[in-house]
Amino acid sequence: MSPVSSPTIRWGILATGRIAHSFASDLALVEGNELVAVGSRSTDSARQFSEQYFTPERAVHAHGDYADLAADPDVDVVYVASPHGRHEADAMLCLEAGKAVLCEKPLTLDTSSSGHLIEEAHRRGLFFAEAMWMRANPNIRAAVAMAHDGACGRIAQVRAELGMVADPDVDRMWEPALGASALLDVGIYPLTFAHLVLGEPDAVVAAGTMHERGFDVSGGAVLTYPGGAVADVAWTQVAHSDNRASIAGDVGRIEIAPRFHEGRSFTLASGGSVHEFADPVTGRGYAHEIAEVAACLRAGSTTSDVLPPDGTLAVMRVMDEIRSQLGVSYT
Template identity: 45%
Template structure:
């Protein structure tokens, strides 16, 4: 049995707790929040045995095997550091941190302490996304030449909402754009050329962002994210001999459509159970059982490469969280 703690009590924390019920061998034992009242309400709602009114108390619980960090972006670094310093394994909601420097600090701390650490980029543990990667590796669409993906939300988000709050790491890029960027990285790796533009809101965070990534192989990625209109939230992966389309939402699709040159389209279905968080939880448990300190599906170098790319894009569009 893997004994879980959840740090934070918001919407994502609740969805993760619900999906944890679907993972064999998983048990939600404790929850921690900044206030005892919030922790106690969450524990009662999701069946956790213990509720703590501080992050440190949760991290100090020696009966926990791993803690899921579900705070807003700006608190990921502090919350995760609290877990790691207590010797507690951590699964950290995306984006990993606000920037590469703080992300690298956490990875180094986990290495020194010999503690498991993983970013909760659930797309990289999704069975259908992994099958798509297998097909591409097998040459199903030839050499990848173009990745297109978008993620836009309609809003409107008031100034105090976390999406607009600069102090909380707001903006479309870190909250939504991390998915298109991560998909491009998954398929093409680190780009050699980066171009980006964004419309910034009065709070100094990006409202609508376009990104073009170029690769020395000749491949390109055209990506967008925004919080001023609901986009299709789809993706297409084009190769020299075919294409794979991912319908809405592309990061957790219910099917993929494979177009091979000279053949009828082939639909690859996915069995959607729960909210999709169970796959990342199962991967954490598999790694812990194997004695690993990082996941081969979401390894530390990949997390840091994506954080570095997000830093580069933010610098180009003029969003600074300092």
């Protein structure tokens, strides 16, 4: 795609749920980016959202239809914030309108549909990425880089778990039609962390607990890798986990404080000493992926090294395997 020549990257947000509000709040913190439009299936919801993020410099266009948002000529890139059961259709709508897209995680419900979106964006020459904001977190990036540089020695074990008690009023967590799954909503974080450190596994063994409506609410998996490394990951939407992550080798151990996917600090224990590291995190943490997308658009890049499509598909393949072992199906 051609580089975006305007001094400001102009964003549209598709859907007006909680994550959209968090994203909009962080967007206001990133210089050279601004919210110019929002789309909802409800005109009233779009109008209320636009009024909340109105600034004296620019009004936010309120569209009561996703197609109208996708067609808005003032929008450079759309952040898709709908429930993940809708991601494939909503992201495709934006791509067909010629818009760059940052789509909230998980990209879709399975590898096949994720690959289809990625291929379509490539065919059209449009920027496209999954909004796995943890990948852009400066402390996560620093901890992984430190491990790859040998700070822990030969890496033998990665551990990561994430859990919380899901709000019963958050439909996407409990409604199968919206893609309800603790694995897709929560487990994707520890699995992505393991992938950042160790890459794609040779084998996966998983188990979990199912809701009466046919989706998983808790689970865990052991992943094994070439060379003998092991990752132990767990996730839940029905319990308050300790939300920690670690990378351990034959020289030392990196530990990321809870909640690890937000990455506010980490420690390296090696040689009898413990050193703490902490890079500033802007806002809730979404600002870093916003800045990355903006840099790609200005450079004319259709993919991001920080939010790579290959990484999205690799994690999705693991989640497909885990879903198969748990017996979760969306067909």
